[in-house]
Amino acid sequence: MKNKLLIIGASGHGKVVADIALKMNRWQSIAFLDDNKGIETSMGLEVIGTSDDVFTHIDEYEIFVGIGNNTTRQRIHEMVETVGASIPVLVHPDAVVGGQVNIGNGTVVMAGSIINCCTDIGKGCVINTGTTIDHDNCIGDYVHISPGVHLAGTVKIGEGSWLGIGSVVSNNINITSGCQFGAGSVVVKDVNYPGTYAGVPIRKIK
Ligand SMILES: CC(C)(COP(=O)(O)OP(=O)(O)OC[C@H]1O[C@@H](n2cnc3c(N)ncnc32)[C@H](O)[C@@H]1OP(=O)(O)O)[C@@H](O)C(=O)NCCC(=O)NCCS
Structure with missing residues (x-):
């Protein structure tokens, strides 16, 4: 288990996901990736890149897809699963x-x-x-x-x-x-x- 969590998607659904992750008190550090480069922070947490950057973080972070749309969530989840990311349950x-x-x-x-x-x-x-x-x-x-x-x-x-x-x-x-x-x-x-x-x-x- 890694002690850092990266949430893909920093808008409405991603914020609720982050709130739950914070309340679980399991990760020392939580950050976001979001394709909207205008978002620098969300829920007081830093946006450290876009979804394309996920591959550079999978050794360091657990990855969670915080996107409400089913089709988009499935596509990105399958992508991070294929490259061997550690994906938690929240x-x-x-x-x-x-x-x-x-x-x-x-x-x-x-x-x-x-x-x-x-x-x-x-x-x-x-x-x-x-x-x-x-x-x-x-x-x-x-x-x-x-x-x-x-x-x-x-x-x-x-x-x-x-x-x-x-x-x-x-x-x-x-x-x-x-x-x-x-x-x-x-x-x-x-x-x-x-x-x-x-x-x-x-x-x-x-
Ligand atoms: C079902 C839904 C997705 C359809 O949206 P849409 O494709 O834009 O459909 P429209 O608004 O064009 O509605 C089409 C017809 O279905 C009816 N309709 C739409 N939603 C309805 C509902 N929930 N209950 C009863 N009838 C509904 C409309 O009145 C319309 O009827 P009409 O053709 O006789 O005028 C949307 O209305 C809905 O209910 N979304 C739920 C949102 C939600 O739960 N969000 C939570 C996110 S966490």
């Missing part, structure tokens, strides 16, 4: 994680979230503020669960899907890869086709 001290929960590298679990027992969460996921994920869920890689989402028991969500703020998924539901759900969506049947869905219950809007 869990806010005020999140509750049950027994036999597995969480993949590069995933952040934000404040107030509750993940119940026997759930698997993939790599590069965002488990955003105040979500509840109940028992025996299986969350694929690079999924984003927005603030205040509730997933009942035995829910399966495919890679790269995104649930908008305040969405609810009933128990035993399977959602395929590449889906987007609008704010406040309620999902009560399996979703087998990628697309954009919204409403109560959901309908396909795109």
